[in-house]
Amino acid sequence: MNQTIQTLLGLSVCLNALFISLGVWIILKRGGLSYLATRVPLLRKLGIKSTQGSPFNFPYYDHRKSQLSLLPVNASNIIFLGDSITDEGEWAELLNNPAIRNRGISSDTTIGVLDRLQDIIAPRPQKIFLMIGVNDLSNLGRSPADVVQTHKEILTQIREQSPQTNVFIQSVLPIHPSLFLGFVTNSNIQTLNEQLQRLANEFSYPYINLHAHFLGAHHQLDAQYTSDGIHLNGIAYQRWAKLIEPHVLP
Amino acid sequence: MNQTIQTLLGLSVCLNALFISLGVWIILKRGGLSYLATRVPLLRKLGIKSTQGSPFNFPYYDHRKSQLSLLPVNASNIIFLGDSITDEGEWAELLNNPAIRNRGISSDTTIGVLDRLQDIIAPRPQKIFLMIGVNDLSNLGRSPADVVQTHKEILTQIREQSPQTNVFIQSVLPIHPSLFLGFVTNSNIQTLNEQLQRLANEFSYPYINLHAHFLGAHHQLDAQYTSDGIHLNGIAYQRWAKLIEPHVLP
Numbered sequence: 001m002n003q004t005i006q007t008l009l010g011l012s013v014c015l016n017a018l019f020i021s022l023g024v025w026i027i028l029k030r031g032g033l034s035y036l037a038t039r040v041p042l043l044r045k046l047g048i049k050s051t052q053g054s055p056f057n058f059p060y061y062d063h064r065k066s067q068l069s070l071l072p073v074n075a076s077n078i079i080f081l082g083d084s085i086t087d088e089g090e091w092a093e094l095l096n097n098p099a100i101r102n103r104g105i106s107s108d109t110t111i112g113v114l115d116r117l118q119d120i121i122a123p124r125p126q127k128i129f130l131m132i133g134v135n136d137l138s139n140l141g142r143s144p145a146d147v148v149q150t151h152k153e154i155l156t157q158i159r160e161q162s163p164q165t166n167v168f169i170q171s172v173l174p175i176h177p178s179l180f181l182g183f184v185t186n187s188n189i190q191t192l193n194e195q196l197q198r199l200a201n202e203f204s205y206p207y208i209n210l211h212a213h214f215l216g217a218h219h220q221l222d223a224q225y226t227s228d229g230i231h232l233n234g235i236a237y238q239r240w241a242k243l244i245e246p247h248v249l250p
Numbered sequence: 251m252n253q254t255i256q257t258l259l260g261l262s263v264c265l266n267a268l269f270i271s272l273g274v275w276i277i278l279k280r281g282g283l284s285y286l287a288t289r290v291p292l293l294r295k296l297g298i299k300s301t302q303g304s305p306f307n308f309p310y311y312d313h314r315k316s317q318l319s320l321l322p323v324n325a326s327n328i329i330f331l332g333d334s335i336t337d338e339g340e341w342a343e344l345l346n347n348p349a350i351r352n353r354g355i356s357s358d359t360t361i362g363v364l365d366r367l368q369d370i371i372a373p374r375p376q377k378i379f380l381m382i383g384v385n386d387l388s389n390l391g392r393s394p395a396d397v398v399q400t401h402k403e404i405l406t407q408i409r410e411q412s413p414q415t416n417v418f419i420q421s422v423l424p425i426h427p428s429l430f431l432g433f434v435t436n437s438n439i440q441t442l443n444e445q446l447q448r449l450a451n452e453f454s455y456p457y458i459n460l461h462a463h464f465l466g467a468h469h470q471l472d473a474q475y476t477s478d479g480i481h482l483n484g485i486a487y488q489r490w491a492k493l494i495e496p497h498v499l500p
Contacts, residue, residue, distance in 0.1 A: 002255075005252075005255055006255060009255055009258055009262060012259060012263050012266055013262050015269075016262060016266060019266075019269035020269075058477070059476075059477040059478035060338075062483065063477060063478075063483045066483040066485070067338070067339070067484035067487050068340070068484070069484060070485070070487075070488055071340060071343045088310075088314065088317070089317070090317065090318070092342060092348070093321045093351065098342070098348035101343065102340065227308070227309040228308075228313075231313050232317075233312065233313045233317065234313075234316035234319060234320040234321075237317050237320075
């Protein structure tokens with residue numbers, strides 16, 4: 001009997017060791033502690049932060065950044081700059097305008113946008129439609145005030161280096177919390193948007209309140225627009241295009 | 251002593267149960283057995299197949315399919331049709347041609363393309379650049395012969411419903427096995443391409459052997475083109491665009 005229990009204990013402990021090793025292996029493969037910090041808010045509160053501007057989508061981010069860096073921008077271009085929500089829109093088609101350039105990259109943050117801003121503003125494009133910040137909140141655990149600080153650096157560089165460019169600051173969109181698996185609240189998004197609107201006024205850039213147009217019940221992203229609580233389907237992109245069309249046209 | 255071992259056994263078994271529950275929860279969350287079949291070749295050999303055409307990228311696939319279904323195609327358009335490798339290319343920019351429409355969807359298969367073909371061919375576009383099949387091999391565990399059978403259905407529908415459309419059948423690209431986490435071999439890709447070339451001849455559509463231009467050592471995808479062994483960076487897209495440019499121009 002004692003022998004049997006000891007054997008069972010041995011097996012059970014081995015199985016646990018196997019499970020733990022598997023877990024550690026998966027986490028290491030995805031980027032170790034810095035990856036974990038993007039998934040576990042507690043770690044971020046303990047001061048462990050992701051070292052990457054865009055911790056999630058590693059190969060995709062690198063590939064797309066490298067592709068975009070080789071594609072020229074010119075002074076007649078209208079740039080759509082942001083994260084996945086911008087990236088996933090076929091803007092030139094949605095707005096029937098071949099001058100439009102999609103410069104969204106899935107998983108990007110204000111830090112990532114600041115980092116790749118030079119390629120975009122050096123050719124002094126006509127307009128920039130900017131929507132960025134939800135991944136700062138969700139993936140990097142930054143506060144709205146911190147995020148707006150990086151927005152301010154982005155706008156300062158644009159104003160200084162390309163004063164003719166008109167920047168349309170689009171509000172961050174709401175999420176649908178029960179569908180979305182990330183770490184961000186609609187109340188944080190609301191705070192970010194209020195501060196973004198003040199920042200836009202400060203720079204005399206137009207602020208576009210898209211947020212209000214995508215709300216459903218309980219001040220959440222309307223479920224008709226999304227399958228995962230944050231990204232958008234075709235109806236949402238049609239609506240968005242309609243809302244900004246007057247600003248895209250000269 | 252006996253008491254201690256029994257307590258330890260109890261704890262260890264509870265931990266076992268916890269880990270197993272966690273694993274089951276994660277798998278169920280991602281789509282259950284059908285998801286597992288996309289990751290474990292053995293299950294596919296046992297006849298458990300994914301019920302989805304595109305088992306991986308659920309919310310993204312739905313969102314993009316819905317967006318594309320609302321964007322019109324016309325007879326002057328040049329369609330890029332395929333999976334992530336097509337989806338991730340900014341083709342209108344790469345080829346400096348506003349008639350180009352990107353109809354790639356990340357994670358798509360020949361089955362998915364067949365399913366959404368009507369929207370694309372009903373308006374009888376000028377040209378279609380097709381690259382599809384690697385996810386059939388990798389995610390659905392289909393054989394090259396099976397995949398080419400679905401290719402044949404795609405080409406038959408195009409030929410019947412839009413005989414003026416010229417279809418450029420692009421070879422599937424090689425992978426870099428030590429960087430790629432999916433289940434596909436370069437030898438299977440090679441077999442698929444040989445059969446695709448025969449199919450192209452059968453239909454008198456041009457076959458474009460991109461595969462040969464992306465090979466590095468050991469007949470693998472050249473590591474200079476990729477961070478994850480299957481998707482492409484900017485240098486690769488520049489090269490691809492250069493190779494097909496003569497076919498895109500009228």
